[in-house]
Amino acid sequence: MHSRSSIRPSSSPKRLAASERRERREIAVSDASTWREVLIDVTAALVDPREARFVCEHAAGLTAGEFGDALDDHVTQRMGLHVQQMVRRRLDGEPLQYVLGRWGFRHLDLLVDRRVLIPRPETELVAEVALEFARAKQPQRVVVDLGTGSGAIGLSLAHELPLTGTRVWLTDSSADALEVARANLAGIGRAGANVRVALGDWFAALPAALRGEVDVLVANPPYIAHDDAEVECSVADYEPRSALFADDAGLAALRTIIGGAREWLCADGAVVLEIGRRQGDAVLQMMEAAGLRDATIRKDLAGLDRIAVALA
Numbered sequence: 001m002h003s004r005s006s007i008r009p010s011s012s013p014k015r016l017a018a019s020e021r022r023e024r025r026e027i028a029v030s031d032a033s034t035w036r037e038v039l040i041d042v043t044a045a046l047v048d049p050r051e052a053r054f055v056c057e058h059a060a061g062l063t064a065g066e067f068g069d070a071l072d073d074h075v076t077q078r079m080g081l082h083v084q085q086m087v088r089r090r091l092d093g094e095p096l097q098y099v100l101g102r103w104g105f106r107h108l109d110l111l112v113d114r115r116v117l118i119p120r121p122e123t124e125l126v127a128e129v130a131l132e133f134a135r136a137k138q139p140q141r142v143v144v145d146l147g148t149g150s151g152a153i154g155l156s157l158a159h160e161l162p163l164t165g166t167r168v169w170l171t172d173s174s175a176d177a178l179e180v181a182r183a184n185l186a187g188i189g190r191a192g193a194n195v196r197v198a199l200g201d202w203f204a205a206l207p208a209a210l211r212g213e214v215d216v217l218v219a220n221p222p223y224i225a226h227d228d229a230e231v232e233c234s235v236a237d238y239e240p241r242s243a244l245f246a247d248d249a250g251l252a253a254l255r256t257i258i259g260g261a262r263e264w265l266c267a268d269g270a271v272v273l274e275i276g277r278r279q280g281d282a283v284l285q286m287m288e289a290a291g292l293r294d295a296t297i298r299k300d301l302a303g304l305d306r307i308a309v310a311l312a
Contacts (some may be wrong), residue, residue, distance in 0.1 A: 027087050029080030035060060036071040038083060045087050051096055058100050059083045095234055105152045107159060111183050115176040116150040117243045122300045123220050126274045127156045129298065129307055130218040133270040137215045140165035144210070144264070146202055146219040146257060148172050149243055151181035153218055158191045166194045171205035174242065202253075203260045214264045220274040221253035222246040250276055251286075254308075258286045265312035273308045280305035 027041045035056060043052035057067045059082040060075075075083075089099045097103040097118040103110055105119035106127060112118055134141050134157060141161065145154030148170040158168040170185075172178050178197055185192050198205040224231060224245050235244065246252040254273060261271040271292065275283050280297040287295035292310035300306035 027084050029075055029083065031074065031077070033075045033080065034072050035067070035075055038075055038080070039071070042083060042087055046090060051090065054096065054100060055083060055086045055090070058102075059086065093234055093237070095238055098238060106156045108152070108156060108184070108188065110150050110152055110155075111180055112150055113180065114238055115174070115240065116180045117220075117239055119150060119152045122306050123152060123274055125298075125300055126218065126220060126272060126307055127153045129309060130216050130272045131157060131160055133272065134161055134216045141215045142167045142169075142210065142213055143216045143218065144169045144171070144206065144214050146171050146217065147221050147243070147253070148181050149177050149220070151184045153220060154195065155181070155184055155188055157218075158195050159188045163190060163194065168195045169198060169206060169210070170195060171198045171200055171202070173199070173201040173205075174240070175199055177240070177243070202256055203264060206264070211264055213266055215266055215269050216272065217257070217261055217265055217269065218272045219257055221257060223250045223254055223274070223276045223279060225250040251279065251282060254279070254283060255286055258283070258290050258292070261310075262291055262312050267312060269312045271310050271312075274306060275308050277304040277306065280308070283308045
């Protein structure tokens with residue numbers, strides 16, 4: 001997995017007193033400044049040395065290894081201004097992933113902005129489970145990523161599954177989100193020829209010919225209740241609410257997907273869903289009521305209910 005994924009999407013910079021934040025917000029950069037000096041200043045401002053390194057690497061347009069070799073190079077005016085802007089946005093509370101405009105997900109480096117959710121480590125596990133089922137389908141497989149957002153799950157499957165015999169559909173009800181997904185699609189190379197993008201609300205986006213033909217149906221739908229008091233401000237204030245919150249105590253979208261899964265899945269096709277940590281029992285009941293078989297809940301790295309799986 002991409003090393004950046006260890007930083008939580010909802011993480012916020014250490015809160016400073018207002019006067020201290022004003023003093024630290026502008027990073028001093030001159031024509032004589034080196035990246036080593038700027039990195040020290042950015043680290044002092046953001047407190048987290050990992051975030052400071054990501055900001056400087058991004059502004060320099062260098063990989064981690066290249067940046068290490070360039071620490072004594074001078075910073076251009078354009079790069080210095082970019083650093084200052086990113087530090088200001090981060091101190092104002094904007095998530096690091098949006099500040100950088102890109103984030104790692106499995107083997108991909110994805111464009112991310114406020115039109116889409118930030119890719120999370122838990123969702124990488126969802127993609128891994130979906131890959132497990134898709135790889136078992138030979139010699140051909142059809143995968144559908146409902147509510148794709150940035151395209152993280154579906155594009156990862158397209159990237160990691162065999163080029164021959166793979167078809168992946170990305171759907172979303174947000175045209176803005178699909179613009180991001182299409183931009184990320186352009187970055188996966190030859191595997192992009194196996195991907196189709198469709199605008200629409202859940203199954204309504206799919207062509208009728210796919211009914212009964214889908215091998216793996218995967219989704220990270222909105223599953224947070226509107227009144228959930230545990231949602232961090234950096235999530236609620238910046239990420240798209242339509243991709244976060246759902247009616248019916250967060251279960252509405254899950255209910256829609258589970259209710260339609262059998263109609264679209266082939267025999268022994270699998271549905272793989274990301275769910276909230278307290279939704280396991282309710283989701284199992286919905287899957288059983290919908291006639292799905294072998295419904296199970298898998299844990300995330302923290303040992304919490306996170307992935308619901310069932311067969312048609």
